[in-house]
Amino acid sequence: MHIIYHCYGGAHSSVTAAAIHTRLLSENTIPSGEELLKLPYYDLQVAEDHGYIRYMGQDEKQNNVYITSKHNLGKSYETIMRSVAEIAGLPQDELVFIDTMPYVNVLMMIGGYLSRRLGWVRIGRPIVIMGTKLAFPKFSQLVNIVKTKDIRLGAK
Amino acid sequence: MKVVYLCPTGTCSSLVAAHLHLGNLNKNATINEILNLPNFSRNHKQIGLSFYIGQDDKEREIYTLGVANEAKIMEISARDLVALFGKKIDIQYVDVSKFVPNYYLWCSAIMPKKAIAKIIKDNLVEIYNIIETSIINRDYH
Numbered sequence: 001m002h003i004i005y006h007c008y009g010g011a012h013s014s015v016t017a018a019a020i021h022t023r024l025l026s027e028n029t030i031p032s033g034e035e036l037l038k039l040p041y042y043d044l045q046v047a048e049d050h051g052y053i054r055y056m057g058q059d060e061k062q063n064n065v066y067i068t069s070k071h072n073l074g075k076s077y078e079t080i081m082r083s084v085a086e087i088a089g090l091p092q093d094e095l096v097f098i099d100t101m102p103y104v105n106v107l108m109m110i111g112g113y114l115s116r117r118l119g120w121v122r123i124g125r126p127i128v129i130m131g132t133k134l135a136f137p138k139f140s141q142l143v144n145i146v147k148t149k150d151i152r153l154g155a156k
Numbered sequence: 157m158k159v160v161y162l163c164p165t166g167t168c169s170s171l172v173a174a175h176l177h178l179g180n181l182n183k184n185a186t187i188n189e190i191l192n193l194p195n196f197s198r199n200h201k202q203i204g205l206s207f208y209i210g211q212d213d214k215e216r217e218i219y220t221l222g223v224a225n226e227a228k229i230m231e232i233s234a235r236d237l238v239a240l241f242g243k244k245i246d247i248q249y250v251d252v253s254k255f256v257p258n259y260y261l262w263c264s265a266i267m268p269k270k271a272i273a274k275i276i277k278d279n280l281v282e283i284y285n286i287i288e289t290s291i292i293n294r295d296y297h
Contacts, residue, residue: 002240051229053236064240068233071226077233079204080223084234087158087206087219088245095237 001063003096003146004053006077010069011045012112013100013139015056016132018067020143022057027140033129041067043115043125059147075099098146103138107131157246158217159291162231162253165264166205166222167198169255172276173283174209174218177291183284190273197269203261225258227251250290255279 003021005014019025019039036042041054050069057065070077078097085092111128114120159177163170175181175193190196195207206221223230231249238245255276260267276283 051232051236053233053240066240068236069229070233071229073203073224073226073230076203076224079202080221080230081204081233081237083204083206083221084160084237087160087221088238088243088247090238090241090243094241 001061001094001096002066003059003063003098004066004068004081005056005098005100006068006070007100007104008069008071009045009050009112009116010052010054010067011041011043011116012108012128012132013104013135014067014069015039015042016136017098017100017103017139017143018056018065020140021059021146022065023059024057027143030133030136033126033133036129036132037125043112043121043128045069046116074101096146098142100139100142103135103142105131105135108135157214157248158219159212159248159250160206160219160221160234162221162223162227162249162251164222164224164253164256164261165197165203166207166220167195168260168272169252169276169279169283170220170222171196171207171209172280173250173252173287174207174220176280176284177218177287178210178212180210181280183280185277185280187270187273187277190277191269197264197272201265223253224261225253227253248290250286252283252286255283 005018007014020027024039025031053066053068055066059065082092085095108128108131111124111131115124115128161170161173171193172190181189203222203224206219209218209220211217
């Protein structure tokens with residue numbers, strides 16, 4: 001199965017959730033800033049990277065986990081991707097899309113905007129890291145739900 | 157091979173482009189002919205639906221897809237999604253979003269269909285040229 005975490009820019013919330021899912025981060029311990037910055041793609045993706053589906057790793061059930069960015073598409077992202085899957089004849093039940101945007105807090109938005117959009121990394125990065133730490137339990141809970149529930153979003 | 161025309165709703169410029177491709181419309185089509193296309197300017201509230209429009213004389217399946225104002229990144233995502241399965245599926249995406257104003261999704265409920273049809277009608281030749289260029293280029297590769 002392919003599990004795709006998606007957020008606005010694919011640089012913070014989706015990366016954090018996917019990292020918990022693939023055990024790059026422990027789900028029970030709030031990571032340090034250093035640990036977050038060691039994650040692939042964390043606070044790194046810029047506008048030119050948007051849309052690409054990036055591989056993050058495999059979980060314990062050998063599901064492939066990815067992150068991507070979808071700007072302001074919201075729930076429409078999944079609808080679009082499932083339409084593409086239908087056109088291409090891909091198996092819908094092997095795709096799971098998880099929106100991490102509802103768990104993003106104001107600090108992550110402000111820090112992410114400053115760091116990624118404006119390129120003010122020195123100012124934005126500490127803010128987005130602080131926001132990620134605060135939101136971490138929610139991302140952890142989200143991943144837990146994804147892992148424990150038999151989420152099969154194949155039906156359109 | 158499949159051809160997917162992209163626009164914000166999947167029912168505006170992409171629908172017109174698909175019918176131009178299939179020869180159901182010509183580049184001198186009237187506003188009424190555009191308005192009479194099945195599903196024209198519908199489903200703007202649910203973004204992301206695809207519509208199968210038909211098959212051309214070279215057996216290419218023609219679709220439209222609504223991608224809001226994010227055609228560029230959705231095309232990238234769509235290609236990557238197919239690649240995840242390691243399949244080589246020949247899908248050509250043709251972006252005709254620029255013929256629908258960016259504000260359309262916000263005011264489509266109050267904007268008369270005739271107004272969007274007129275905007276598209278005024279750009280029919282350019283839309284046709286995009287189709288012709290995309291398809292001709294494709295045939296040479």
